[in-house]
Amino acid sequence: CVGCKNESPNLKLLTCLHTLCLNCLSNNKPIGQCPMCRTAIPEASGIPDRDNLLFSSLQARLNIYKKIRSKGGLGCCRCQKEAAAVWCSECEEFLCLSCFEAHQWFFKKRSHEARKLDDLRAESEHQFLESTRRSCSLFCSSPGHNNQGHVTSIYCRRCEKPLCCSCALLDSQHSRFYCDIRSEIQQRxxxxxxxxxxxxxxxxxxxxxxxxxxxxxxxxxxxxxxxxxxxxx
Ligand SMILES: [Zn+2]
Ligand SMILES: [Zn+2]
Ligand SMILES: [Zn+2]
Ligand SMILES: [Zn+2]
Ligand SMILES: [Zn+2]
Ligand SMILES: [Zn+2]
Structure with a gap:
């Protein structure tokens, strides 16, 4: 957030391209103006509808990097039993060696780049972000899922937001409006x-x-x- 200089799961993108957190925008005075450059905010509530998805995605990636570098051992996301040995940047998952074998068999036709955690630990933050830049997954924009690295595969045409499968299926407000994000991307x-x-x-x-x-x-x-x-x- 350019206002309070803190990390926040609720970053909004203003029309002036300043990025501010929900907290700063809620306490913003006078309401309806960017506190940095005084550009008008068209929404009557003074809070822009648009989330800064690029920042959210970067934050989610940095959180993964922090997890990889953390001292405690990481568990496999699939079997929840074994220790994780690789990370797949497409699935956004940590995998143990046997789940990794199953993953390789399943995804051999698609290009999932799975890398050894030991190699990733040796990289700097910058190298990590560079190496994962090619996979351009967006993350679910629902408030509870913002920072959790839920990969999005669905797009809600009414909210104009990417959603993960569970949000699209469980939250009935999107039910008549969602579509496969790839078809939306192609349409755009x-x-x-x-x-x-x-x-x-x-x-x-x-x-x-x-x-x-x-x-x-x-x-x-x-x-x-x-x-x-x-x-x-
Ligand atoms: Zn702030
Ligand atoms: Zn501004
Ligand atoms: Zn496993
Ligand atoms: Zn994968
Ligand atoms: Zn979600
Ligand atoms: Zn929706």
Whole structure:
């Protein structure tokens, strides 16, 4: 949060691109203005609807790194019995060696990058974030799940938020509106491609008009200098 400089599970992104926590925004005076730059906040409550998902994802990643570096042994997320030996950045899970074998068998056609915890422990925070940057999982945006690393696979069209499976299925407010996040991503990409096509057309018509005006200006310039030459005579 740029206001209180604390970590927070509820970071909101303002239209001015400042990121503030819910706590700072609730105590913000005067209400309806960014406390950093005074840009107006359009929501009547003075609290923007948009979560800063990038920050939430980064925080979740850093929490995983802290877990990996922590002294206590980590348990396997699947069998809950054995000690974890690898971390899969796609599943966001710690796995023991036998669960890892099952994981490899199951995911061999997809590219899940599982790495040894011993190797990850040797890395700096920065290296860890760099190496996991390729997998661009978003995390569930429900308040209780913000910092828990619940990978999102579902998108709610009404709330315009990514959700994990359990939030989508258990919370009935999303039930009529959710869809697979990949289809939403594809839809958005197609919309953006169409928009960019339209903009290219508009741009080329502006460029044609610009050229015509330049030609006209050159002719006028020519006419004006011819005039000036004739005046003394
Ligand atoms: Zn704050
Ligand atoms: Zn601001
Ligand atoms: Zn296991
Ligand atoms: Zn995996
Ligand atoms: Zn969730
Ligand atoms: Zn919803």
């Amino acid at each position: 990409q197609e919309d953006l491609a169409a928009l960019s096509q339209d903009l290219k057309k508009t741009r080329s018509s502006f460029e044609a008009a610009h050229e015509a005006l330049q030609a006209k200006a050159a002719r006028l310039e020519q006419g004006s200098s011819e005039m000036q030459q004739q005046i003394p005579q």
